[in-house]
Amino acid sequence: MGGLGFDVAHMLAGGLVMISFTMLYQDRLSAVIHVYALHAVVLSLSVAWQAFIQEAPHLYITAAISLVFKAIIVPTALHRIVRRLGIHREVETVVGIGPTMLAGMGLVALSMVLMLRVTPGADALAREDLAFALSVLLLGLLMMVTRRNAVSQVIGFMSLENGLVLAATGAKGMPLVVEISVAFSILIAFIVIGVFLFRIRERFDTVDVGALDHFRGERR
């Protein structure tokens, strides 16, 4: 059972890293949202699996939150926003796809080296979980800095946050995980509502945050 438990957890966490990579090379916004929904589903499976092998029933709540909220409600809302703004085709990147993928690989290698080196004492499952979680986190950050578009920056942030939930559930017996995942869901809800309510497109004519530079308070 220990072997199988480890393998499944490993596969799901590794799957999250793979999906983060997939997100990096999408060239259409609606595809990015689809991939994010998949990311959330895999996260929810991974958390549920952790709940099962750690015998920690409260983690099922976190799994349910990530399934219902992150995999269904948020993507649906984002699809609506994107369609209404008519930007479902655009993904404007700062750097080309090739260099981004290379940078992503470098970041994953970095997090593996770092995490495996500093945690020789921890058990194998927690170590690898942490290494994968840091990879997902860094890939999310990479996505945020290589995209100009506000919606894809938000998706980058949400995938980063998925990495954090992975880390928190992998840390066996960590208290407050459910509370923290609820706090993060509130944060995300705020972001999505922010994009929607502030109507960045109406205000700025584009969701390209590059255009926001013109409104720097200095040059009124």
Place this chain on the structure above:
Amino acid sequence: MSALALDAVSVVLAVPLVAAAVLALLPGYRVTARLNVAASFLTLAAALTLLVAERPEPGQYLLVDDLNIVFIVLNTFVGFTTSVFSASYIGHELATGRLTPTYLRFYHAMYQMMMFGMNLAFVSNNIGLMWVAVELATLTTVLMVGIYRTHEALEAAWKYFILGSVGIALALFGTILVYMTARPIMGEGYDAMVWTLLVAQAASFDPALLDVAFVFLLLGYGTKVGLAPLHAWLPDAHAEGPTPISAVLSGLLLNVALYAVLRFKILLAANPAAMPPGPLMVTMGLTSLVFAAFMLYRRRDIKRMFAYSSIEHMGIIVFAFGMGGPLANFAGLLHMVMHSLTKSAIFYAVGHVAQVKGTQRIAEIRGLTESHPALGWGLVIGVVAIAGLPPFGIFTSEFLVVTSTFAREPLLAIVLVFGLLVAFGALLLRVTGLAFGAPTGPVGPVEASYVPLYAHLALVLGAGLYLPPPLVAWFQHVAGLLG
């Protein structure tokens, strides 16, 4: 007696929470503004009783010790004076139509929510709870920065939001790593997240993982302290929000993040095998100081300029705590208190100036001491104090930072003094333009409350002339705790 202290903590937390709920429901700006002041005063009174009451045993969630009392008293005091300033400031915003009554209700509720978040961060003994509290304080300030709903305000709020969220995400990863480090020693569950228990056991933690955790925490909470190069959100957030919020951001919220960094610094220092946290903090502090000092020269927006000055001073404070040792820690602590008082006083003056002149552009404001003597001289005194001239308290603390650095690392002291002088030049250059010469723009009377402004300045002046021995003893004791 211990019941009294416990009650004081619950009052410090409960008053803002209840006030937020009440203020969200009540219409009418005069009533709510006064209620806001009253609630802030009650919180301050409760915080002051913490000074005399016997402290409760640290619990699983809450903690009162010598370190956080300094922060709580400062926080509630500036929170109270800012609410007095806000009451006179907000009336003008309502009159000019920049805020509607609905938004105002929201503003007051958020003000108290923010005070709740900050106080909770200070008294939390649980590193997870501390993280949640800092997130809450961040979210409420984001909403307030964007409250004017102009292009610039929305952009500033968005930038603050995204950068603040990334910072907070990194801090959470660091928090998880601390738990991972503690778990093999302390077992699973709540104990491994309780700060007092963590410090007691820190010597036996795995040093490598603790180092990595601290780097994440420093980057994460450092973003919120406004350390370069993670400071990009700070000038925009200060410039575009309502001025009371700029005062609270500079005077208090940066301290909350700093407090979190200090807690984890103590944790790291308790482990002899872990890396010394000093060099990292010294580097980030000096970088922020020198960078912000040069940025001061090219500012055209008055609130933006003082935001850069906040980055500069947070740099000095982080530098002082990074140097460590009793003297530098004492100086850092004193500088933090002096900076909070002076910077919020400056923002009180700037808020009224921007209202009466109808602009925040430095070039369009001249001759304030002639057109509005009370405001103009308040601003001049504030800037003289913040630039580090005697006889103000900031001079004392900067002098202590510089002398303690000269004794130990003369090379670093040269960079430090260089940064201080560059910033000094920029501030005096700008304030002469603002305060003297022939007045421009509207010269009408201003409905301002000068009490918070001059009360802060008097405290800073008093501290520069004479520090009461009990205060010195108290700060020395806290400086000793910081290691």
